[in-house]
Amino acid sequence: MTTLYMPLFRSCTNLRSLAQLHAYLLVSGLHHDPLPSTKLIESYAQMGSFQSSKLVFKTFPNPDSFMWGVLIKCSVWNSFFQEAIFLYHTMINNSQVQISNFIFPSVLRACSGSGHLGIGGTVHGTIIKNGFDDDSVIQTSLLCMYGELGCLSYAKKVFDEMPIRDLVSWSSIVMSYVENWKASEGLEMFRLMVLEGTRPDSVTMLSVAEACGELGFFKLARLVHGYIVRREIENDGSLTNSLVAMYSKCSDLRSAERIFLNVTNRSVALWTAMISSYNRSGRLADALKAFFDMLDSRVEPNSVTIMSVLGSYAGLGWLREGKSAHCYIIRKEMDPEYDVLGPFFIELYLKCGELNYAEKVLHMVGERNIVSWNMFISICTGKGLLIEALVCFVQMQTRGLMPDSYSLASSLSASADGGLLQIGDQIHGHIIKKGLSDEFVQNSLIDMYSKCGLTELAYMIFDKIKEKSVVTWNSMICGFSQNGNSVQAINLFNQMYLNALEMNDVTFLSVLQACSNLGYLEKGKWLHHKLLTYGIRRDLYIDTALTDMYAKCGDLLMAQRVFDIMSEKSVVSWSVMIAGYGAHGRVNAAISLFNRMVESGVKPNQITFMNILSACSHAGSIEDGKSFFNSMRDFGVEPNSEHYASMVDLLSRGGDLNEAYRIIKSMPFPADASIWSALLNGCRIHHRMDMIKTIEQDLLDINTDDTGYYTLLSNIYAEEGNWKEFGKLRSVMKSIGLRKVPGYSIIELDKRVYRFGVGDTSLLKTEETLSFLENFQILAQEQVRNLENNNSMIDAVIISKDVY
Known part of the structure; x- marks a missing residue:
């Protein structure tokens, strides 16, 4: 009888007509019938009135397991995951309700949506206890839950125990790997799927295309695209969008454009994918042109489109145009509360130098969105606004926002870059107190203590981490290398290699720097070989690091070979090679390379001029050095203290001490100890004690803790037999706590590098x-x-x- 009223539910197009039907059922006495009541619960939820669904459920005298399952399913539809879990627990505690397999897919979805792995495991146990673990739908739901919660080992175990694996289960396991940054494993599962004879659909290929994009494998991307075309896999438009993104991530923007142009009716998602592809390739102006073409085509952008557009304006630094986009968004009422676009407005205004506008957006967001606060802290740190970043970190906590790992990592980075160890220590204490430490935060702590020179503390944190990722190893190796602990950096790398741990290009860059610091040629050659055998793609940074290593280790011929075969050369690459020639006394080759660099259109920077001046100084090429020094401003480079020190050193070594002194007096800033040391060294070489008498007052005015300066001056007095002044200087050094930095030697034994100094018997x-x-x-x-x-x-x- 009640089935006669089921067509009436289909005729209800809004809440008003559904309420009228509900009233009719009440009058007719049919509201006690499970079927129409269950349909009412479902219909109210579909129309967005979950409270009405709950009211119908509560007024029903004895709801059965099916009605419970529908209400739980409706909770999940409305993303009320906690509510769904509460209903599930209430149901299983009700002894009058018999548990059915119908409820478990929805409950498992609620567990993954709320991030409750523990509850999900308990539900899994209940499924096994009630004998539902062989249900294919439930098995797939378990697989999806574990995959979404990042428990790939559990997901794989569920998948392996499935007696029959259908398309949905294969697609789920592939997606689980890809979404958890295991693209290679995802592609391997796809290969096994094809070998088993299961034909993929568009949903499977979405994950496969994403995996190819994440790996950046161009040839594999072409094969996947060919497979889709050859198999004539049905495409609803989303697969086309994924192919565009895949090719752009593989640095093949031309193929992405070709797919885009072949589509006649372009959706907003396809336009957005193409705009994002231009941004990803650094073609920001083309991204904005595509956006305006999209508007001309009368396709309305969505919030994701606007995110990419704001990113383009931020990257180009176009403040006025960015403000116009802001006005457009306000006029369209796209995000009145700034909950979605707030972080992108903050990025736009901060990158355009408008701190006040960014702060206004941040305070409009308030405590609703921690992502906006994180964006503010991160960008301020990147732009060197360290105090502003740390003030924002404090303000977000006063507003009641608990910092997450991203906030903490960015704030630790600000402390490290500013050398603010005390603040970094306080943040570390906050992390321990609140128990907020994860891998991301731990790596930031290692980086912070390393940059503050406390490698012992950094290593203590590193040593306590049980599961160390490649980023953790890289952070510690880099910390050792940058603090002059190159032996420890190499030994740490050796541990990685002997334990067959994952290594990437950053690992090799850090250890190559350590080899450069030590002049450790044999290890550097070995690393070069391992770079090739590990299949790490050579890029600008790797090639530059290899050039620097070979040059500093004395193998100039190999450095030149690596430099010559570089496909592209940055100003750093040219500067490194110029420094190599200069260190080996080949000043003519250094000058020739400098001229080639300028002719190729690469503009020299401060480091380049430092290196060419140093080359001239070592070779005694005074006229060339003067010429380069005088041409610095022509390239928009303002000489700093290091350039002046190099020039003074060049003139002093050549005997032109009067000109060197004139340059010191003409400097736009006070000369530091390094500049006076260059002049003093020239006085020592040419026995010009009269010059030392002339500059004696200048020397007395220097306030420095540079032991080299005091040692040089005291040695000059000793050579001239002026023991009285020698004693005075040594007394000054002792009174301010300075001592000569001891030298050390390095030796390699059994493939380990040891460092020791005079009197060191530790070895x-x-x-x-x-x-x-x-x-x-x-x-x-x-x-x-x-x-x-x-x-x-x-x-x-x-x-x-x-x-x-």
């Missing part, structure tokens, strides 16, 4: 080592005596020949 740990050194010393003394005896015999023979 001499065994009696055998000490005994060997004593025997070596005795043997050396015997060799010297034998050599002296031989020289005496030779002298006697020569004398006898002269006599005869």
